[in-house]
Amino acid sequence: MGYFYLLIAIIGEVIATTYLKSTNNFTEIIPSTYVVIGYGTAFYFMMLAMKTIPIAITYSIWAGLGISAITILGAIKYKEIPDLIALIGLCFIIFGVVILVFYSKMGTN
Numbered sequence: 001m002g003y004f005y006l007l008i009a010i011i012g013e014v015i016a017t018t019y020l021k022s023t024n025n026f027t028e029i030i031p032s033t034y035v036v037i038g039y040g041t042a043f044y045f046m047m048l049a050m051k052t053i054p055i056a057i058t059y060s061i062w063a064g065l066g067i068s069a070i071t072i073l074g075a076i077k078y079k080e081i082p083d084l085i086a087l088i089g090l091c092f093i094i095f096g097v098v099i100l101v102f103y104s105k106m107g108t109n
Contacts, residue, residue: 002052005045010062012041014069018077056106064097 016038022031050058068090074080082090100106 002049002058006049006053006058006061009042009045009049010065010069012038012045013062013066014038014073016042017066017070018073021078054106057101060097060100064093067093 016035019031019034019038022028023035024031026032026035046058046062071082071086071090075082
């Protein structure tokens, strides 16, 4: 269940972060509501995920997938197209998460 909780946390964080730019300093009620609910959901389910997944693994997956998803959604919603250097950086982040999760002994208790 830990990885399912982590997936819900990532989805909540991605939704919240995507709408954060649209809140207009929290004066727009709909995007502001998405942000509050999204971050609340993200932190609640991340806490549940950490009960069974080590904190370093949980956070690296959360951050890596979140950054990747936000980059894609930023390009779609806000026309913030990443350049080659940004894409290379994202690849390093993803490779780092893969190394930590699959090749490190962090996940073994």
